[in-house]
Amino acid sequence: MYKFSESLSELQKQLQLLPSIGEKSAQRLAYFLINQPKDKVLALAESIVTAINNCKPCSQCFLLSDTDPCKICTDPDRNEETLCVVESTRDIILIESTNEFKGRYFVLGNLLSPVSGIGPHQIRIPELEKYLQKNHITEVILAISPSTEGETTIHFIAEFLKEKDKKITRLSTGIPYGSDMEYTGAATLMNALRRRYPV
Amino acid sequence: MYKFSESLSELQKQLQLLPSIGEKSAQRLAYFLINQPKDKVLALAESIVTAINNCKPCSQCFLLSDTDPCKICTDPDRNEETLCVVESTRDIILIESTNEFKGRYFVLGNLLSPVSGIGPHQIRIPELEKYLQKNHITEVILAISPSTEGETTIHFIAEFLKEKDKKITRLSTGIPYGSDMEYTGAATLMNALRRRYPV
Numbered sequence: 001m002y003k004f005s006e007s008l009s010e011l012q013k014q015l016q017l018l019p020s021i022g023e024k025s026a027q028r029l030a031y032f033l034i035n036q037p038k039d040k041v042l043a044l045a046e047s048i049v050t051a052i053n054n055c056k057p058c059s060q061c062f063l064l065s066d067t068d069p070c071k072i073c074t075d076p077d078r079n080e081e082t083l084c085v086v087e088s089t090r091d092i093i094l095i096e097s098t099n100e101f102k103g104r105y106f107v108l109g110n111l112l113s114p115v116s117g118i119g120p121h122q123i124r125i126p127e128l129e130k131y132l133q134k135n136h137i138t139e140v141i142l143a144i145s146p147s148t149e150g151e152t153t154i155h156f157i158a159e160f161l162k163e164k165d166k167k168i169t170r171l172s173t174g175i176p177y178g179s180d181m182e183y184t185g186a187a188t189l190m191n192a193l194r195r196r197y198p199v
Numbered sequence: 200m201y202k203f204s205e206s207l208s209e210l211q212k213q214l215q216l217l218p219s220i221g222e223k224s225a226q227r228l229a230y231f232l233i234n235q236p237k238d239k240v241l242a243l244a245e246s247i248v249t250a251i252n253n254c255k256p257c258s259q260c261f262l263l264s265d266t267d268p269c270k271i272c273t274d275p276d277r278n279e280e281t282l283c284v285v286e287s288t289r290d291i292i293l294i295e296s297t298n299e300f301k302g303r304y305f306v307l308g309n310l311l312s313p314v315s316g317i318g319p320h321q322i323r324i325p326e327l328e329k330y331l332q333k334n335h336i337t338e339v340i341l342a343i344s345p346s347t348e349g350e351t352t353i354h355f356i357a358e359f360l361k362e363k364d365k366k367i368t369r370l371s372t373g374i375p376y377g378s379d380m381e382y383t384g385a386a387t388l389m390n391a392l393r394r395r396y397p398v
Contacts, residue, residue, distance in 0.1 A: 005265045011250040014243040019231050032218050034254050044213040045247040051210040052240040055233050066204045090230055
């Protein structure tokens with residue numbers, strides 16, 4: 001803490017709320033900011049305020065957006081029958097960057113984790129059910145990481161959708177495209193062997 | 200860039216101005232902020248605005264401070280005849296944390312670096328001269344790092360103060376106190392041998 005300037009001391013304290021910013025980094029960051037041109041620093045502060053005020057989850061798909069409903073839910077050029085279920089808004093950015101998917105999204109907000117006490121009501125399963133009642137979806141793509149929590153979530157949703165007469169798919173698992181087999185872990189290799197396909 | 204929320208996209212762009220924050224880190228940080236409680240995020244933004252508005256260099260010693268003159272320049276309990284010359288406000292925090300020095304400070308703002316074009320006028324040498332004219336200083340401690348730029352600065356200031364009839368000192372150099380000699384570099388060891396002192 002910096003006893004000669006309360007405002008600098010407070011800034012340092014606030015910056016420590018950021019992820020992986022400890023006391024020393026917060027001090028460095030505070031000094032960096034205080035030495036920048038005033039208009040640049042004020043622009044940063046303003047962008048924080050604007051984002052926290054304007055950017056909210058879409059009431060239909062829960063994508064973080066400045067408009068409600070979001071631009072994807074209201075885009076008439078997108079396929080309305082394919083729904084891509086993801087963990088977070090960030091996954092949507094990743095998928096959109098491939099230009100491969102032109103349907104709708106639904107953001108779960110989290111993955112099931114019995115260990116951390118995250119159950120179906122913490123991950124928008126009820127909201128997903130409502131979405132599927134309101135919209136005519138024929139295929140649900142579970143674009144969820146094949147991690148422990150991801151697999152749990154994928155199997156839970158697949159089970160829950162079983163009787164709803166929809167095609168349920170998930171992203172392909174295997175050796176990362178373009179990578180070297182030598183550096184692939186045993187679990188990935190085993191999975192890739194089991195999922196081998198004709199050339 | 201995030202095309203579904205202009206405010207999030209702008210926040211990400213602004214966060215990239217921070218040191219060692221690239222595009223990916225800025226995205227992570229933006230999502231982190233947007234998912235925090237609103238009052239916490241607004242408090243952070245406010246602390247940035249308050250600091251950049253209130254925290255300014257003291258007009259006497261150039262310490263970053265909310266008051267002018269700063270609390271050190273106006274502290275009657277501090278020795279007025281010993282001046283500690285440092286590179287930055289952060290060095291003052293370090294020195295203050297030792298509780299070893301009870302005099303006044305002067306912040307140069309930078310170190311001489313002919314390679315980067317930083318000359319005496321970029322590092323408050325004229326301001327230091329004015330300070331010494333106004334105040335009765337008997338000892339000037341050059342508390343500056345023994346780096347290339349630091350050594351250049353130390354020798355420049357020592358030369359410039361030569362005829363002013365003041366005691367000029369610098370911080371001791373040698374093997375870091377409490378460390379293992381085995382891990383000391385050759386330059387440090389050579390310096391320590393030359394500066395050996397009676398036990």
